[in-house]
Amino acid sequence: MRVPASCANLGPGFDSFAVAVRRHLTVRVAERADDRVTTTGDRVTTTGEGARELPTDDGNLVWRALVAYCEWAGEPVPDVSLAVDNAIPLERGLGSSAAAAVAGLALGRALTSGPGRDQEMIDLAASFEGHADNAAAAVLGGLVVVSGGRAHRLEPADRLMPVMCVPTDRQATEVARGLLPETVPLADAAANGARAALVLAGLSGAMALHPAAMTDVLHEPARLAAMPGSGALVAGLRNRRIAACLSGAGPTVLAIVAAGDQDALAAVRDLAADQPFAVTVSDWDRAGATTSGR
Numbered sequence: 354m355r356v357p358a359s360c361a362n363l364g365p366g367f368d369s370f371a372v373a374v375r376r377h378l379t380v381r382v383a384e385r386a387d388d389r390v391t392t393t394g395d396r397v398t399t400t401g402e403g404a405r406e407l408p409t410d411d412g413n414l415v416w417r418a419l420v421a422y423c424e425w426a427g428e429p430v431p432d433v434s435l436a437v438d439n440a441i442p443l444e445r446g447l448g449s450s451a452a453a454a455v456a457g458l459a460l461g462r463a464l465t466s467g468p469g470r471d472q473e474m475i476d477l478a479a480s481f482e483g484h485a486d487n488a489a490a491a492v493l494g495g496l497v498v499v500s501g502g503r504a505h506r507l508e509p510a511d512r513l514m515p516v517m518c519v520p521t522d523r524q525a526t527e528v529a530r531g532l533l534p535e536t537v538p539l540a541d542a543a544a545n546g547a548r549a550a551l552v553l554a555g556l557s558g559a560m561a562l563h564p565a566a567m568t569d570v571l572h573e574p575a576r577l578a579a580m581p582g583s584g585a586l587v588a589g590l591r592n593r594r595i596a597a598c599l600s601g602a603g604p605t606v607l608a609i610v611a612a613g614d615q616d617a618l619a620a621v622r623d624l625a626a627d628q629p630f631a632v633t634v635s636d637w638d639r640a641g642a643t644t645s646g647r
Contacts, residue, residue, distance in 0.1 A: 354380040354463070354645075356456045357638035358441040359448035359490035360515065360607045363556070364567030364598035365549040371448070371490035371497050372556065373638035374515050378452040380415060380460060381436040401439040402449070413437075414450065418457025418481055419464075425477060428465035435460075444523035446601030451487035454478040459492075459642045474642075475504050487601065494641030496556055509637040510558030511612065516621050518606040518630035520582055532575040541570045555596075562609060564591060567598040580604045582628040589624040593617075606630065 358376040362368070385396075397413040407413060411420075415435055423430045437456075441449040455478050462469045469477075471492050478488035479502075489497040489504035496507040548566050555562025568591070576599060577584035583604040590597035590608055595617055600607040606625075610617035618634065625632045 354382075354456050354460050354642065356380075356452040356459070356491050356642045357494060357640075358452060359487045360446070360517070360600040360605075361448065361484065361486045361490070362569070362572065362599065362601060363552050363607070364569045364573070365545040365571070366486075366498070366552060367545075367569065367572050368484075369486060369499050370549070370552065371486035371499075372509055372515070373490040373494045373497075373641060374447075374517065374635045375638045376440050376447065376517070376633070376635060377638075378441050378449070378456055379438045380456050381438075382433050382460065382464065383436065385432045385434045395434070397435045397437055399437040399439060401437075402441055403439055403443045406443075407437075407439075414453040414482075415457040415460070418454045418478070419461040420457075421481055422458045422461030422467070422469070422477065423465060426461070426465065426467040426469060428461070428467045431464045433464070442519055442605075445519055446524070446599060446603045446605040447517070447519070448484070448487035448491060448601065450482050451478060451484055451491050454482040455488060455491040455642050459644065463644045472504060476502065484601075490641070492641050494639045495637065496553075498553065507553065507557045508639070509556050510562075512558065513556065513562060513609050514612040514614075515635045515637065516608040516610055516618065517600065517633045517635055518586060518608065518621065518625045518628075519633065520604050520628065520630050522580075522582070522604055524580065524602060524604045532579055533572050534575060537571050545569060545571055556609070562596055564594045564596045567596045567609070569598065573599055576603055582630070586624055586628055586630060589627075590621065593620050593624070595620060 479485035
């Protein structure tokens with residue numbers, strides 16, 4: 354099972370837009386080693402991001418989601434152990450929790466040959482993890498819009514390339530959400546709606562992506578003020594006419610450049626080095642959650 358990371362909001366698409374990127378959580382299933390599980394409590398082993406801090410027992414999010422699927426589908430819970438290899442940093446705005454929830458749900462469906470359409474998997478993941486935009490991107494891949502709880506998928510443009518700038522500092526989503534204002538001026542909401550349309554058109558290739566389109570006035574100002582490194586990087590990128598925004602609730606910064614534009618990529622790296630951020634050149638993940646043999 355392989356599930357991609359995701360970048361949500363994309364500037365003005367607060368709680369509605371997300372795109373899947375090629376950074377993955379991979380889960381392999383093995384028959385449960387009864388003696389070892391009995392003595393250590395290990396149900397899940399993790400390598401990569403979070404290896405030393407994520408639960409190894411039945412409290413692990415991937416396992417809890419697998420059990421939740423089985424309960425929803427009325428299927429028996431398979432007695433297996435899970436080996437997780439995680440390349441998605443925790444609490445950085447890259448959908449690590451959504452990827453774990455989707456992985457467990459999709460594994461439950463695959464192992465039991467049980468029911469569940471993609472939209473039902475998204476609904477379950479959102480109720481389990483709280484973010485339908487990240488869950489939809491993790492399940493479907495590509496560029497997604499969630500409206501009224503329903504996910505709609507678009508193909509991201511080949512001519513664009515995502516660049517992720519990931520800091521060492523973390524930011525829990527719950528904390529970042531607590532920074533948001535309770536009300537916003539009507540004019541700001543209207544302007545954000547217009548920019549959201551431009552973001553979708555630009556990322557899907559219907560028109561050129563304007564560098565200012567990813568500017569947001571609803572959630573980003575408060576968050577960027579609380580994350581000075583991310584705020585400085587976003588401001589610097591926009592000053593260089595590079596489309597940039599917080600990825601999800603941050604603190605990762607997502608920059609979008611033309612595929613193969615080495616000058617733009619060099620500018621991203623130069624600006625990110627001042628903070629510092631680890632810069633990863635990626636690509637869109639178009640497959641979403643996949644199981645071997647699918």
